[in-house]
Amino acid sequence: MITLHHLEHSRSQRIIWLLEELGLPYTVKHYKRDAKTYLAPPELFKIHPLGKSPVITDGDITVAESGAIVEYLIDKAGGKLRPQAGTQAHRDYTYWLHFAEGSAMPFLVMTLIFNKIENAPLPFFVKPLVLPIARGISKQVKSSFINPNLERQFKYLNEHLGKNAWFCGDQLTGADIMMIFPLEAAASRAEAIKSMPNIAAYVKKVHALPAYKKALEVGGPYDYA
The missing domain is CATH 3.40.30.10 (Glutaredoxin)
Structure with a gap:
Protein backbone atom coordinates (compact mmCIF):
# COMPACT_ATOMS: atom_id res chain seq x y z
CA MET A 1 0.00 0.00 0.00
CA ARG A 82 2.03 10.18 -19.57
CA PRO A 83 2.04 10.79 -23.35
CA GLN A 84 3.34 8.12 -25.69
CA ALA A 85 7.12 8.03 -25.97
CA GLY A 86 8.62 9.56 -29.10
CA THR A 87 5.82 12.10 -29.57
CA GLN A 88 5.98 15.87 -29.26
CA ALA A 89 3.54 15.60 -26.38
CA HIS A 90 6.02 13.35 -24.54
CA ARG A 91 8.87 15.80 -25.17
CA ASP A 92 6.66 18.59 -23.84
CA TYR A 93 5.79 16.40 -20.88
CA THR A 94 9.45 15.91 -19.96
CA TYR A 95 10.13 19.63 -20.35
CA TRP A 96 7.29 20.85 -18.14
CA LEU A 97 7.85 18.07 -15.59
CA HIS A 98 11.33 19.49 -14.96
CA PHE A 99 10.42 23.14 -15.55
CA ALA A 100 8.16 23.18 -12.49
CA GLU A 101 10.96 22.90 -9.94
CA GLY A 102 13.95 23.69 -12.13
CA SER A 103 12.77 27.05 -13.52
CA ALA A 104 9.43 28.09 -12.04
CA MET A 105 10.01 27.63 -8.31
CA PRO A 106 13.47 29.20 -7.69
CA PHE A 107 12.32 32.78 -8.33
CA LEU A 108 9.17 32.23 -6.26
CA VAL A 109 11.28 30.93 -3.38
CA MET A 110 13.53 33.98 -3.72
CA THR A 111 10.46 36.21 -3.53
CA LEU A 112 9.38 34.48 -0.32
CA ILE A 113 12.86 34.82 1.23
CA PHE A 114 13.30 38.49 0.38
CA ASN A 115 9.79 39.30 1.59
CA LYS A 116 10.73 37.70 4.91
CA ILE A 117 13.91 39.77 5.03
CA GLU A 118 11.90 42.96 4.54
CA ASN A 119 9.44 42.04 7.27
CA ALA A 120 11.73 40.26 9.72
CA PRO A 121 11.53 41.53 13.32
CA LEU A 122 14.79 43.00 14.65
CA PRO A 123 15.88 44.15 18.14
CA PHE A 124 14.86 47.75 18.73
CA PHE A 125 18.46 48.95 19.19
CA VAL A 126 19.60 47.80 15.72
CA LYS A 127 16.42 48.35 13.76
CA PRO A 128 17.07 52.04 12.90
CA LEU A 129 20.44 51.10 11.39
CA VAL A 130 19.93 47.65 9.91
CA LEU A 131 16.32 47.53 8.79
CA PRO A 132 16.50 50.33 6.17
CA ILE A 133 19.65 48.76 4.69
CA ALA A 134 18.13 45.26 4.61
CA ARG A 135 14.92 46.51 3.07
CA GLY A 136 16.81 48.58 0.53
CA ILE A 137 18.92 45.63 -0.59
CA SER A 138 15.90 43.38 -0.74
CA LYS A 139 13.86 45.79 -2.83
CA GLN A 140 16.78 46.35 -5.19
CA VAL A 141 17.30 42.63 -5.75
CA LYS A 142 13.60 42.10 -6.33
CA SER A 143 13.17 45.02 -8.71
CA SER A 144 16.32 44.44 -10.74
CA PHE A 145 16.50 40.64 -10.82
CA ILE A 146 13.66 38.62 -9.32
CA ASN A 147 10.61 40.50 -10.56
CA PRO A 148 11.81 40.90 -14.19
CA ASN A 149 12.53 37.17 -14.35
CA LEU A 150 9.18 36.31 -12.81
CA GLU A 151 7.36 38.58 -15.25
CA ARG A 152 9.19 37.08 -18.25
CA GLN A 153 8.60 33.56 -17.01
CA PHE A 154 4.90 33.93 -16.32
CA LYS A 155 4.29 35.82 -19.55
CA TYR A 156 5.73 32.74 -21.26
CA LEU A 157 3.45 30.45 -19.27
CA ASN A 158 0.42 32.63 -19.91
CA GLU A 159 1.05 32.56 -23.66
CA HIS A 160 1.51 28.78 -23.62
CA LEU A 161 -1.75 28.24 -21.75
CA GLY A 162 -3.49 30.55 -24.21
CA LYS A 163 -2.69 28.02 -26.94
CA ASN A 164 -3.09 24.76 -25.01
CA ALA A 165 -5.85 23.35 -22.84
CA TRP A 166 -3.24 21.58 -20.68
CA PHE A 167 0.52 21.86 -20.54
CA CYS A 168 1.07 19.06 -23.05
CA GLY A 169 -1.86 19.77 -25.34
CA ASP A 170 -5.41 18.50 -25.04
CA GLN A 171 -4.93 15.94 -22.27
CA LEU A 172 -4.17 16.21 -18.57
CA THR A 173 -0.75 14.71 -17.79
CA GLY A 174 1.71 14.41 -14.94
CA ALA A 175 3.21 17.68 -16.13
CA ASP A 176 0.04 19.46 -15.02
CA ILE A 177 0.35 17.81 -11.62
CA MET A 178 3.85 19.27 -11.29
CA MET A 179 3.01 22.72 -12.66
CA ILE A 180 -0.01 23.46 -10.49
CA PHE A 181 2.02 24.25 -7.36
CA PRO A 182 4.21 26.96 -8.96
CA LEU A 183 1.12 28.58 -10.43
CA GLU A 184 -0.78 28.43 -7.14
CA ALA A 185 2.25 29.79 -5.29
CA ALA A 186 2.68 32.57 -7.85
CA ALA A 187 -0.93 33.62 -7.43
CA SER A 188 -0.22 34.31 -3.76
CA ARG A 189 3.32 35.77 -4.03
CA ALA A 190 3.95 37.41 -7.40
CA GLU A 191 2.36 40.61 -8.65
CA ALA A 192 3.28 39.71 -12.24
CA ILE A 193 0.72 36.91 -12.40
CA LYS A 194 -2.28 39.07 -11.52
CA SER A 195 -2.59 40.32 -15.12
CA MET A 196 -2.22 36.86 -16.68
CA PRO A 197 -5.78 35.66 -17.48
CA ASN A 198 -4.79 32.33 -19.03
CA ILE A 199 -2.92 31.29 -15.91
CA ALA A 200 -5.83 32.34 -13.72
CA ALA A 201 -8.27 30.38 -15.89
CA TYR A 202 -6.04 27.32 -15.83
CA VAL A 203 -5.75 27.30 -12.04
CA LYS A 204 -9.51 27.75 -11.73
CA LYS A 205 -10.06 24.82 -14.12
CA VAL A 206 -7.76 22.56 -12.12
CA HIS A 207 -9.45 23.53 -8.86
CA ALA A 208 -12.80 22.51 -10.36
CA LEU A 209 -11.69 18.96 -11.20
CA PRO A 210 -13.40 16.26 -9.08
CA ALA A 211 -10.09 14.56 -8.29
CA TYR A 212 -8.57 17.86 -7.17
CA LYS A 213 -11.54 18.62 -4.93
CA LYS A 214 -11.30 15.15 -3.42
CA ALA A 215 -7.58 15.69 -2.83
CA LEU A 216 -8.34 18.86 -0.86
CA GLU A 217 -10.76 16.92 1.33
CA VAL A 218 -8.11 14.30 1.98
CA GLY A 219 -5.19 16.67 2.41
CA GLY A 220 -6.72 19.17 4.76
CA PRO A 221 -5.61 22.81 5.11
CA TYR A 222 -3.96 24.21 2.00
CA ASP A 223 -3.27 27.93 1.71
CA TYR A 224 -2.96 27.95 -2.10
CA ALA A 225 -6.47 26.83 -2.95
Missing part, protein backbone atom coordinates in the same frame (compact mmCIF):
# COMPACT_ATOMS: atom_id res chain seq x y z
CA ILE A 2 1.27 3.47 -0.91
CA THR A 3 1.58 5.87 2.01
CA LEU A 4 1.97 9.57 1.35
CA HIS A 5 3.68 11.45 4.15
CA HIS A 6 1.80 14.69 3.75
CA LEU A 7 2.83 18.05 5.17
CA GLU A 8 0.11 20.69 5.38
CA HIS A 9 0.38 23.67 2.99
CA SER A 10 3.04 22.00 0.86
CA ARG A 11 3.92 20.47 -2.48
CA SER A 12 2.61 17.12 -1.30
CA GLN A 13 -0.95 18.32 -1.96
CA ARG A 14 -0.39 17.80 -5.68
CA ILE A 15 0.66 14.20 -5.02
CA ILE A 16 -2.74 13.50 -3.45
CA TRP A 17 -4.32 14.97 -6.59
CA LEU A 18 -2.18 12.63 -8.72
CA LEU A 19 -3.13 9.59 -6.64
CA GLU A 20 -6.80 10.46 -7.07
CA GLU A 21 -6.41 10.92 -10.83
CA LEU A 22 -4.57 7.62 -11.17
CA GLY A 23 -7.03 5.74 -8.98
CA LEU A 24 -4.26 4.08 -6.99
CA PRO A 25 -5.05 2.86 -3.46
CA TYR A 26 -3.22 4.90 -0.85
CA THR A 27 -3.21 6.18 2.69
CA VAL A 28 -2.11 9.56 3.99
CA LYS A 29 -0.10 10.25 7.12
CA HIS A 30 -0.52 13.89 8.12
CA TYR A 31 2.18 16.16 9.51
CA LYS A 32 1.80 19.71 10.83
CA ARG A 33 4.33 22.51 10.47
CA ASP A 34 6.07 23.96 13.52
CA ALA A 35 3.99 26.91 14.73
CA LYS A 36 7.05 29.16 15.18
CA THR A 37 9.42 28.16 12.37
CA TYR A 38 6.79 26.91 9.89
CA LEU A 39 9.19 24.06 9.10
CA ALA A 40 8.34 20.38 8.83
CA PRO A 41 8.31 18.44 12.11
CA PRO A 42 11.25 16.18 13.10
CA GLU A 43 9.07 13.08 12.62
CA LEU A 44 9.64 13.34 8.87
CA PHE A 45 13.36 12.67 9.37
CA LYS A 46 12.37 9.14 10.33
CA ILE A 47 10.98 8.67 6.82
CA HIS A 48 13.74 10.39 4.82
CA PRO A 49 17.12 11.83 5.92
CA LEU A 50 16.23 15.34 4.70
CA GLY A 51 12.98 15.40 6.65
CA LYS A 52 10.95 17.00 3.89
CA SER A 53 7.64 16.40 2.18
CA PRO A 54 6.41 15.01 -0.14
CA VAL A 55 7.77 11.55 0.36
CA ILE A 56 6.01 8.25 -0.23
CA THR A 57 6.60 4.77 1.04
CA ASP A 58 5.44 1.71 -0.88
CA GLY A 59 6.32 -1.38 1.09
CA ASP A 60 10.07 -1.16 1.62
CA ILE A 61 10.46 1.46 -1.14
CA THR A 62 10.85 5.13 -0.23
CA VAL A 63 10.61 7.84 -2.90
CA ALA A 64 11.22 11.56 -2.30
CA GLU A 65 11.11 14.65 -4.56
CA SER A 66 7.88 15.56 -6.31
CA GLY A 67 9.07 14.80 -9.85
CA ALA A 68 10.48 11.41 -8.87
CA ILE A 69 7.25 10.58 -7.04
CA VAL A 70 5.16 11.57 -10.07
CA GLU A 71 7.25 9.34 -12.32
CA TYR A 72 7.10 6.43 -9.86
CA LEU A 73 3.32 6.60 -9.43
CA ILE A 74 2.65 6.98 -13.16
CA ASP A 75 4.84 3.94 -13.81
CA LYS A 76 2.91 2.05 -11.13
CA ALA A 77 -0.36 3.00 -12.87
CA GLY A 78 0.88 1.62 -16.19
CA GLY A 79 1.79 4.94 -17.79
CA LYS A 80 -1.54 6.68 -17.29
CA LEU A 81 -1.20 10.50 -17.57
